[in-house]
Amino acid sequence: MPEFLKVKTAEEILEVIENIAPLSAQTVSVQEASGRVLSEEVKAPEPVPHFARSTMDGYAVRARDTFGAGESLPALLEVIGEVAMGQGAQVAVRPGTAVAIPTGGALPEGADAVVMVEYTQPLDETAIEVTRPVAPGDNVLGIGDDVAAGEKVLERGWKLRPQDVGLLAAMGMEEVRVFRRPRVAVVSTGDEIVPPETRSLPPGKIRDINTYVVAAQVAEAGGQVGTVRVVADDLDALEAVCREALAGHDVVILSGGSSVGIRDFTIRVLERFPGSELLAHGVAIRPGKPTILARLGEKVLWGLPGQPASAMIVFTAFVRPSLLRLQGVEGVQELETNVRRAELAQNIPSVHGRADYVRVRLTRHKGRLAAEPVFGKSAMISTLSKADGYVIVPEHVEGLEAGSLVHVHLFSTP
Amino acid sequence: MPEFLKVKTAEEILEVIENIAPLSAQTVSVQEASGRVLSEEVKAPEPVPHFARSTMDGYAVRARDTFGAGESLPALLEVIGEVAMGQGAQVAVRPGTAVAIPTGGALPEGADAVVMVEYTQPLDETAIEVTRPVAPGDNVLGIGDDVAAGEKVLERGWKLRPQDVGLLAAMGMEEVRVFRRPRVAVVSTGDEIVPPETRSLPPGKIRDINTYVVAAQVAEAGGQVGTVRVVADDLDALEAVCREALAGHDVVILSGGSSVGIRDFTIRVLERFPGSELLAHGVAIRPGKPTILARLGEKVLWGLPGQPASAMIVFTAFVRPSLLRLQGVEGVQELETNVRRAELAQNIPSVHGRADYVRVRLTRHKGRLAAEPVFGKSAMISTLSKADGYVIVPEHVEGLEAGSLVHVHLFSTP
Numbered sequence: 001m002p003e004f005l006k007v008k009t010a011e012e013i014l015e016v017i018e019n020i021a022p023l024s025a026q027t028v029s030v031q032e033a034s035g036r037v038l039s040e041e042v043k044a045p046e047p048v049p050h051f052a053r054s055t056m057d058g059y060a061v062r063a064r065d066t067f068g069a070g071e072s073l074p075a076l077l078e079v080i081g082e083v084a085m086g087q088g089a090q091v092a093v094r095p096g097t098a099v100a101i102p103t104g105g106a107l108p109e110g111a112d113a114v115v116m117v118e119y120t121q122p123l124d125e126t127a128i129e130v131t132r133p134v135a136p137g138d139n140v141l142g143i144g145d146d147v148a149a150g151e152k153v154l155e156r157g158w159k160l161r162p163q164d165v166g167l168l169a170a171m172g173m174e175e176v177r178v179f180r181r182p183r184v185a186v187v188s189t190g191d192e193i194v195p196p197e198t199r200s201l202p203p204g205k206i207r208d209i210n211t212y213v214v215a216a217q218v219a220e221a222g223g224q225v226g227t228v229r230v231v232a233d234d235l236d237a238l239e240a241v242c243r244e245a246l247a248g249h250d251v252v253i254l255s256g257g258s259s260v261g262i263r264d265f266t267i268r269v270l271e272r273f274p275g276s277e278l279l280a281h282g283v284a285i286r287p288g289k290p291t292i293l294a295r296l297g298e299k300v301l302w303g304l305p306g307q308p309a310s311a312m313i314v315f316t317a318f319v320r321p322s323l324l325r326l327q328g329v330e331g332v333q334e335l336e337t338n339v340r341r342a343e344l345a346q347n348i349p350s351v352h353g354r355a356d357y358v359r360v361r362l363t364r365h366k367g368r369l370a371a372e373p374v375f376g377k378s379a380m381i382s383t384l385s386k387a388d389g390y391v392i393v394p395e396h397v398e399g400l401e402a403g404s405l406v407h408v409h410l411f412s413t414p
Numbered sequence: 415m416p417e418f419l420k421v422k423t424a425e426e427i428l429e430v431i432e433n434i435a436p437l438s439a440q441t442v443s444v445q446e447a448s449g450r451v452l453s454e455e456v457k458a459p460e461p462v463p464h465f466a467r468s469t470m471d472g473y474a475v476r477a478r479d480t481f482g483a484g485e486s487l488p489a490l491l492e493v494i495g496e497v498a499m500g501q502g503a504q505v506a507v508r509p510g511t512a513v514a515i516p517t518g519g520a521l522p523e524g525a526d527a528v529v530m531v532e533y534t535q536p537l538d539e540t541a542i543e544v545t546r547p548v549a550p551g552d553n554v555l556g557i558g559d560d561v562a563a564g565e566k567v568l569e570r571g572w573k574l575r576p577q578d579v580g581l582l583a584a585m586g587m588e589e590v591r592v593f594r595r596p597r598v599a600v601v602s603t604g605d606e607i608v609p610p611e612t613r614s615l616p617p618g619k620i621r622d623i624n625t626y627v628v629a630a631q632v633a634e635a636g637g638q639v640g641t642v643r644v645v646a647d648d649l650d651a652l653e654a655v656c657r658e659a660l661a662g663h664d665v666v667i668l669s670g671g672s673s674v675g676i677r678d679f680t681i682r683v684l685e686r687f688p689g690s691e692l693l694a695h696g697v698a699i700r701p702g703k704p705t706i707l708a709r710l711g712e713k714v715l716w717g718l719p720g721q722p723a724s725a726m727i728v729f730t731a732f733v734r735p736s737l738l739r740l741q742g743v744e745g746v747q748e749l750e751t752n753v754r755r756a757e758l759a760q761n762i763p764s765v766h767g768r769a770d771y772v773r774v775r776l777t778r779h780k781g782r783l784a785a786e787p788v789f790g791k792s793a794m795i796s797t798l799s800k801a802d803g804y805v806i807v808p809e810h811v812e813g814l815e816a817g818s819l820v821h822v823h824l825f826s827t828p
Binding site: 174 | 503578612615621647751755796826827
């Protein structure tokens with residue numbers, strides 16, 4: 001068996017991810033909808049506002065009664081009432097009259113504009129002078145001026161933000177259709193790996209790091225963490241865990257030990273699942289080469305390298321976009337939400353002919369972002385904790401120079 | 415009573431926020447710690463790794479046995495055993511011998527370096543030639559090389575990211591001390607406001623938007639949304655709601671109706687709470703002037719303008735930093751997490767003498783970010799949903815020119 005069966009470039013993997021279909025849709029309450037992705041467009045069920053509202057404190061008038069009004073020749077209007085906040089207007093505006101109205105108040109019948117209080121002078125208890133003319137519609141938000149009934153307000157695939165939730169609430173919507181969030185199983189494999197809660201470490205064993213890091217990254221990417229397991233490098237044990245994980249989850253993320261054999265284990269387990277489709281076995285980046293992407297029907301299986309730094313880079317570059325895509329986010333290739341531009345603080349050497357993903361730390365210097373390469377053995381967790389993300393030295397480039405502007409891909413949403 | 419009692423600039427309000435003390439500390443499990451802020455520094459309870467590990471596949475050797483080795487004159491070593499993954503080495507390396515070792519394997523006694531398999535040639539079943547010398551420590555991660563026992567690894571005030579959680583797990587930590595997250599009550603006031611779930615709107619009434627938007631923003635900022643209420647503009651009712659909210663929450667966020675009287679209501683309610691301290695009444699920005707910030711003992715009360723756009727701007731500019739500060743985040747003034755640099759797509763006119771916060775939409779054009787001003791009446795919710803954030807036109811600047819580089823403050827974490 002060749003070491004890697006289907007090596008792909010980063011671009012090719014992202015193209016595969018782009019073609020993953022979103023999960024099924026579900027109905028959620030509008031209060032819980034922020035951060036979710038619409039599975040169908042939203043049309044306004046009713047107009048907003050549903051009555052003509054004043055946008056200023058002042059007087060509701062017939063605009064024509066103010067035509068030609070000015071400081072030297074004000075228009076004289078009789079004040080015949082007042083609109084109370086939150087109530088329908090009790091009195092209609094007739095020619096030559098005005099009704100006091102607060103911001104947000106309902107425009108009385110007969111009125112077609114509001115004169116701001118600043119441009120009026122009380123003459124006596126029941127009369128005002130208007131010193132500036134208004135046109136029909138001035139300082140009024142008419143029925144449907146904000147949102148017309150039936151208007152398409154949000155697109156399928158739109159990720160709802162707090163302000164969108166406000167818009168849905170304004171239209172009286174209580175529920176909305178969104179794509180499901182993926183349920184994700186996180187599995188670490190390796191004979192040397194023991195659960196992190198192991199108090200006293202047996203000889204040769206280390207605590208698992210990847211389940212904790214991957215689970216936290218899954219949650220940040222909107223996934224729902226389900227089963228979290230550590231298993232030894234045993235083909236039958238791994239198959240059993242995968243079978244159970246695939247049954248109850250949309251995505252299974254394995255991270256392998258660092259030895260060569262583990263990758264074969266994942267491939268051999270996949271062979272035991274009829275209909276499984278190996279989409280990538282090997283990706284042409286460093287670190288991160290031993291990455292596996294497979295589909296089993298509607299389910300997605302990722303195999304990540306065992307080194308925590310490699311696993312975190314591959315998660316950020318590929319697994320996160322795949323989880324977003326399953327939630328219905330469009331155009332994951334163009335996603336720039338977790339990318340920052342920064343000035344490289346130091347030269348990064350690189351070997352021509354492979355894409356290097358180099359860990360960097362972001363620092364702020366006089367309001368500008370700088371990216372400092374974090375060097376150190378990739379087996380180290382302390383250097384990973386010192387890094388905020390990575391910069392990519394492309395395949396055909398031999399290193400990056402200090403002072404150049406780079407894109408930093410963040411491991412985590414700040 | 416003057417309209418605004420204590421008008422502050424944006425900078426002054428941020429300084430007040432900077433001085434808010436974090437909430438008390440609590441213990442959380444490491445699995446739940448991502449996104450939380452450390453209330454005390456973390457020192458390594460044990461070294462990582464706790465045994466010397468190979469970082470390569472190869473042979474554990476005594477470095478001196480390889481000195482002078484080369485292609486033309488390889489060093490000859492007897493292979494006396496193999497280290498199994500996840501187990502202590504069963505055999506010690508003596509002069510002239512080597513032990514096969516996988517990446518991550520435990521270095522046997524007597525060995526002080528690992529020769530990569532690439533620089534060896536099998537001679538027969540029990541012997542190898544080494545074609546490159548190694549120095550002591552080469553390809554080995556010694557005890558505590560990653561993290562020394564007792565070393566300070568993370569500072570008080572550090573916001574934990576997935577990679578930091580990995581570091582805690584590696585050190586065998588199961589729990590960690592973090593600052594509490596604020597419990598936040600969200601209250602909308604206004605005679606014209608009805609709960610969003612109201613099916614058929616009575617005359618003059620509109621659905622509340624702010625509780626939904628503010629609650630979603632609170633959750634994004636790491637706060638825990640508790641009571642959510644809509645109350646009428648009634649002094650006694652507002653006092654009762656505030657009293658209850660203050661009893662069970664760390665922060666109360668009121669958003670007022672749009673009429674002038676509401677602001678006074680909040681002030682008058684505050685006067686009924688002995689020991690309440692008015693920190694700001696009015697902030698010199700537009701929109702957002704009618705903003706109130708008060709402390710009642712350890713509790714924080716915000717009064718936001720009733721217009722959804724104004725409330726969202728004030729939340730983003732001031733309330734969010736205050737919630738982060740309560741969670742122990744340091745230097746909220748320098749926070750740039752939700753700021754993007756973009757090119758202004760259109761001129762923004764502004765009046766000299768006040769800081770204008772202008773809503774903009776972010777668009778991507780050939781990989782570059784552009785900020786398009788969103789104009790429209792501030793009472794509109796549809797224009798708020800079209801905006802991603804705001805740019806600030808400072809007090810002493812008369813507008814911004816198209817093409818200039820601006821900072822966009824995002825309403826929401828993307």
